[in-house]
Amino acid sequence: MAKAELTVAVIGAGAITGHHFSAVAAVEGLRACAVADLNKERVEAAAAQYGISAYLDYREMIRRERPDIVAIALPHYLHKEAALFAASHGCHMMLEKPMALSVAECDEIIQAAQLGKSRILVGHTQHYMAENIQAKFMIDSGLIGDLVMIHDIRHTYYFQNSRPDWFLEKMRSGGGILANLGTHSIDKIQWLTGSRVRKVSTSISHYGSRGDVEGSGLLYLELENGMPAAIVQGGYVGAARNETEIIGTKGMLMLKTGDSLWLSTGGPYVRVEVPHSASPFELQYKDLLQAISSGGETGCPPSYGRDIIAILEKVYASAVSGKEQYVERA
Ligand SMILES: NC(=O)c1ccc[n+]([C@@H]2O[C@H](COP(=O)([O-])OP(=O)(O)OC[C@H]3O[C@@H](n4cnc5c(N)ncnc54)[C@H](O)[C@@H]3O)[C@@H](O)[C@H]2O)c1
CATH class of the missing domain: 3.40.50.720 (NAD(P)-binding Rossmann-like Domain)
Structure with a gap:
């Protein structure tokens, strides 16, 4: 049946x-x-x-x-x-x-x-994107050695006319580029490394042409395994980028999320063939x-979704206080 x-x-x-x-x-x-x-x-x-x-x-x-x-x-x-x-x-x-x-x-x-x-x-x-899945597989297989650090950069014009107003109102969105896209970057870093953010230090700016949310953010993160990571997000006019560089003791990976994956074990980056996967x-x-x-x-699961929000709250708390913040977990 x-x-x-x-x-x-x-x-x-x-x-x-x-x-x-x-x-x-x-x-x-x-x-x-x-x-x-x-x-x-x-x-x-x-x-x-x-x-x-x-x-x-x-x-x-x-x-x-x-x-x-x-x-x-x-x-x-x-x-x-x-x-x-x-x-x-x-x-x-x-x-x-x-x-x-x-x-x-x-x-x-x-x-x-x-x-x-x-x-x-x-x-x-x-967690479900083909290039990311391949990158995680290569990291976990030890191809680039022990992880040393990660930096993630995303630039996209965030204040375009087509963006619905609610995204740009803190009360309705919870925040700007960091709440919407920064959460993707935090998630990506935690998932790729298999480690969680324990400390954040943040600087943000509010120069958007609409609304009251932040338009950029620079985040220094420390993971529970001791690894440092940086996230740079810019929502003002400029060239679009969405790249994550994962640096290990034996090589580097460059992830162009949603586009391609690149590897260097010495010399320039070479594009990696990524197996086809469902959307x-x-x-x-x-x-x-x-x-x-x-x-x-x-x-x-929702416990993980909650974890990302716990980090986001500390990101904004650090921006306001100017001090590093520790993420407490239940
Ligand atoms: N996973 C991803 O990559 C990804 C990409 C884009 C958006 N999102 C998320 O998806 C969600 C929606 O984003 P979006 O870009 O589609 O937003 P959107 O503004 O385009 O769509 C939201 C819709 O909800 C409707 N709506 C508002 N109040 C309602 C109510 N009380 N009852 C019924 N409908 C109501 C609006 O009329 C609108 O059509 C957000 O959480 C966003 O962060 C995720």
Whole structure:
């Protein structure tokens, strides 16, 4: 007998939603059933495109559709309320990053998920990207020796007109380029090294043309294994970059995230052949499906999403105080 499909309802029909629907369509055992968004035009267009039901109210969607999985692709300040509602209806969750606005909110989500027996994957996509997976494999195989340090640089114009206002309001987003993209870099560094951030020292600036969030950040991190790492993020006009250099005792890797991977064991970088893999969103849904069927955890459980928010809180605390901050863990 064929295995029953799990239904997926998506909350939020914004920029990232298409990736969720494409992944759901590609993963065996999943079927999209509905989408909800306050924006009538947007939600109707998404529903028509994927042949599913449209709702303006996500609570009504969850009550009526009773989906097995709810994907939460909402502005950050709404992650908690949607996650609590989904958990109270026994739904599993694909919860977009960053998990919520604060550690306190993450704790509420974790508690509700435990009560509702909900499995959650927090969408830290970096774990699921082909170049990153290959880089981690090469690091773990010892190819570049012992890790010495990492530096990660991301430059992208953050204040473009097409960016929705909520991203640029601290109350609704939790922060600017560091909350949105810096969390990807922190996650990438922790995941590649298998070690966690224990100390941060930060400097940020606020010269954005819109909103009240920071537009750049320079982070010095120290990991629990003693390794130093630096993150440089710039959101003002300039040339786009997204590169991570991993320096070992026997070589170096250069990761151009989402693009390519480069290796040097002496001499100039040489491009590494990266095996084809499914899209990061497909791998995320497969991971969630596996956790649901096994009763285990996903590769990005809510405890990990919370950990990233705990670091982010210290990043901002360091920027305000001008002092290094230690990340405490539960
Ligand atoms: N994993 C990644 O690489 C990645 C990439 C982009 C965005 N994201 C994350 O995805 C999430 C959504 O980002 P986005 O870029 O799609 O944002 P967006 O602003 O484009 O979309 C958000 C949607 O939510 C809708 N919405 C707002 N309030 C609502 C409510 N109460 N009920 C129903 N709908 C409501 C808005 O109308 C909008 O259509 C964020 O957490 C973001 O950080 C992740």
